[in-house]
Amino acid sequence: MVNEVVFILDEKYSEINENMKYNYHAIALEKFNISEADRLYTFFTLERGLIRVPAKSVRKSKAKLAAQVEDFVFSHITIAKGCGRGVLSGAVVEKYFVELHQNYWALQHIDRVRIIFLSIIEENDSDERIFWLWANYLEELNHLSKKQQKDVGAHESQFSWITHAFLIQLFILLGYDFATVHCCVCYDKINEIRNGFSAAKGGVLCSKCFCSEYFCYIEPDTIKAIRIIQTNKLQSLAKVTVHDDVYKQLDRIVYNIEKWIMR
Ligand SMILES: [Zn+2]
Numbered sequence: 450m451v452n453e454v455v456f457i458l459d460e461k462y463s464e465i466n467e468n469m470k471y472n473y474h475a476i477a478l479e480k481f482n483i484s485e486a487d488r489l490y491t492f493f494t495l496e497r498g499l500i501r502v503p504a505k506s507v508r509k510s511k512a513k514l515a516a517q518v519e520d521f522v523f524s525h526i527t528i529a530k531g532c533g534r535g536v537l538s539g540a541v542v543e544k545y546f547v548e549l550h551q552n553y554w555a556l557q558h559i560d561r562v563r564i565i566f567l568s569i570i571e572e573n574d575s576d577e578r579i580f581w582l583w584a585n586y587l588e589e590l591n592h593l594s595k596k597q598q599k600d601v602g603a604h605e606s607q608f609s610w611i612t613h614a615f616l617i618q619l620f621i622l623l624g625y626d627f628a629t630v631h632c633c634v635c636y637d638k639i640n641e642i643r644n645g646f647s648a649a650k651g652g653v654l655c656s657k658c659f660c661s662e663y664f665c666y667i668e669p670d671t672i673k674a675i676r677i678i679q680t681n682k683l684q685s686l687a688k689v690t691v692h693d694d695v696y697k698q699l700d701r702i703v704y705n706i707e708k709w710i711m712r
Contacts, residue, residue, distance in 0.1 A: 475500075625710060641669040
């Protein structure tokens with residue numbers, strides 16, 4: 450009985466407000482089919498952070514809306530709202546990132562990032578810095594994909610480097626920054642020798658405090674790479690080249706951070 454009353458109120462409310470439309474800058478991250486013709490979209494927006502909104506009849510063959518909100522496309526979207534989530538009523542692509550969508554490596558990396566991002570971000574918590582970090586990440590991956598298409602030397606490791614840089618910068622914006630200059634346990638200055646890393650402890654550990662049973666090793670070049678990521682914009686990092694051991698070690702370190710944040 451209570452449910453019926455709520456339903457009637459909802460309907461009336463949406464009739465009264467059916468013309469209220471809201472515009473957002475959005476990056477499409479995920480979609481699910483929710484009935485024969487409808488979909489539920491997940492966007493990260495500049496104005497409201499993460500939002501999930503249904504789109505009606507978007508799977509019908511003549512519907513043009515679906516192409517405007519493909520995964521990892523930057524669009525301007527319009528949501529018609531009564532109460533609740535509202536309904537996606539329009540979208541225009543700002544940047545499609547064509548080459549990224551044709552590149553296997555780019556899609557693999559971005560898919561990993563999407564899973565991490567959606568598991569740690571709450572809905573309706575906006576952060577402009579995170580939005581533009583996403584936009585820049587897509588831009589950089591697209592640029593690398595373009596370079597690879599023209600065969601001018603974009604290697605898999607560069608996709609990996611920019612993805613790790615994106616994740617470390619995202620973690621920082623979410624409040625997870627890690628010590629790289631001083632040991633996070635005894636605060637001694639970190640020497641240029643093999644040290645350790647632990648997200649749970651708060652960053653790099655000096656050789657005295659490091660216990661290999663629990664943490665991963667980190668070489669001086671990897672510490673330098675993390676410092677560069679911590680202090681530079683993503684766009685400038687695309688020009689940095691690091692050697693393969695650093696890519697591999699960064700992979701383990703970012704995984705260590707992910708595991709700790711997503712615990
Ligand atoms: Zn120490």
